Amino acid sequence: MKRHWKYTDIPDRLWRDWRWQLKNRFHNGSDISKFFPNISEESRRDFAAHVAKFNISITPYTLSLIRLDKKLNPTAVDPIWRQFKFLSPDELRGDGAYDGVHTNWELSKEMPTPILHHKYPGRALLRVVNSCHGYCSYCYLTKRTLDVSKKLRFAASPAVWERSLRYLRANPDISDVLISGGDPLLLPNDALEKILSDVAAVSSVKTIRINTRALTFNPFRVDPGLAAILKKHRVTVLEIHLAHPNEITREFDSALEVLDKGGYRPLILWRSPLLRGINDSVATLRELLLMLYARRIVPYYLFHNAPYSLGREYYGTSVKRGITLMKELRRVIPGPSFPRYTLFHPTGKQDIPLEAGGTPEFRFCRDASGKPAVKFRNWRGRSVFYPDR
Numbered sequence: 332m333k334r335h336w337k338y339t340d341i342p343d344r345l346w347r348d349w350r351w352q353l354k355n356r357f358h359n360g361s362d363i364s365k366f367f368p369n370i371s372e373e374s375r376r377d378f379a380a381h382v383a384k385f386n387i388s389i390t391p392y393t394l395s396l397i398r399l400d401k402k403l404n405p406t407a408v409d410p411i412w413r414q415f416k417f418l419s420p421d422e423l424r425g426d427g428a429y430d431g432v433h434t435n436w437e438l439s440k441e442m443p444t445p446i447l448h449h450k451y452p453g454r455a456l457l458r459v460v461n462s463c464h465g466y467c468s469y470c471y472l473t474k475r476t477l478d479v480s481k482k483l484r485f486a487a488s489p490a491v492w493e494r495s496l497r498y499l500r501a502n503p504d505i506s507d508v509l510i511s512g513g514d515p516l517l518l519p520n521d522a523l524e525k526i527l528s529d530v531a532a533v534s535s536v537k538t539i540r541i542n543t544r545a546l547t548f549n550p551f552r553v554d555p556g557l558a559a560i561l562k563k564h565r566v567t568v569l570e571i572h573l574a575h576p577n578e579i580t581r582e583f584d585s586a587l588e589v590l591d592k593g594g595y596r597p598l599i600l601w602r603s604p605l606l607r608g609i610n611d612s613v614a615t616l617r618e619l620l621l622m623l624y625a626r627r628i629v630p631y632y633l634f635h636n637a638p639y640s641l642g643r644e645y646y647g648t649s650v651k652r653g654i655t656l657m658k659e660l661r662r663v664i665p666g667p668s669f670p671r672y673t674l675f676h677p678t679g680k681q682d683i684p685l686e687a688g689g690t691p692e693f694r695f696c697r698d699a700s701g702k703p704a705v706k707f708r709n710w711r712g713r714s715v716f717y718p719d720r
């Protein structure tokens with residue numbers, strides 16, 4: 332990979348060290364002119380406005396994937412750069428914008444502890460850390476990961492962790508546990524090993540999933556030690572998030588090879604939001620899905636951009652637009668590489684039917700002020716409302 336000019340002298344030994352990548356991130360406190368010396372006044376203002384409220388973090392590795400123009404500024408249309416967009420005050424407003432109040436996913440009644448989310452029968456989710464290798468400016472968990480006023484950097488104190496384990500033991504119907512965050516692979520191997528061994532020791536837990544963005548924001552995190560831990564605790568699934576084909580690099584492939592060489596490659600499932608100006612075209616999605624398919628990565632979810640996420644105004648598309656894309660996509664890729672198109676609703680995820688006019692159970696409508704919306708029957712059989720764009 333061609334490195335960002337700032338890092339050309341860094342020895343390979345450091346460059347390939349995931350901790351060095353973390354320590355040297357571009358972040359809220361960075362002097363922007365040291366990374367982008369010719370950045371416009373407008374971008375500086377947007378950066379200042381954004382970091383006053385939300386976290387920004389980009390590893391040197393990810394910065395190096397961003398195409399620069401002749402002035403060494405990020406190219407405005409670059410699909411990686413757009414994922415870290417400094418949102419201007421205008422882009423922080425709008426229908427369904429993040430307001431720190433509305434929830435798009437976590438309901439307090441489903442959280443027996445601050446880190447354990449039990450929404451569906453048979454499975455539970457543990458959010459073991461609230462930080463990430465890099466911060467996507469569209470995160471649907473904005474309150475946990477991005478909002479600086481929430482001060483939720485660490486998710487699990489020892490007491491909360493013990494309470495969460497007790498809950499798992501007391502609810503033996505939970506056989507599948509998703510370890511998520513933020514990004515659990517931000518934790519060092521010994522901390523991760525403790526988490527996995529504690530969860531695996533709950534006799535009713537039969538399968539463990541880990542959700543991560545590390546393979547694309549910091550692929551050096553996948554080291555032989557991590558592969559050994561996944562093998563030892565027989566982690567069933569790695570759910571990986573990446574949004575654009577440019578994130579599939581030689582380093583990404585090397586991370587997969589480390590898992591292969593470790594002799595235990597979990598089932599790898601892909602997920603990403605549908606993001607305007609990043610992956611909302613048939614050509615981009617086709618390229619991405621075929622690249623994943625060739626690597627034996629199963630396309631799991633393409634998520635509709637969730638209301639009350641940061642950057643809803645900038646990244647969001649309409650459900651109808653997503654359906655059009657999915658219908659076209661289905662004709663041009665092999666069946667096993669075709670994901671589910673799904674939306675987040677506080678009451679549970681909902682697969683979106685691909686009938687253009689909706690179905691009796693999934694209807695397009697308008698809210699009281701005439702804005703596009705969707706009504707559907709959720710997995711509990713209740714009719715629920717969803718603000719669209």
Ligand code: SF4
Nearest residue numbers: 463466467470513544
């Ligand atoms: S890596 Fe995942 S949890 Fe972290 S900011 Fe991005 S979308 Fe959110």
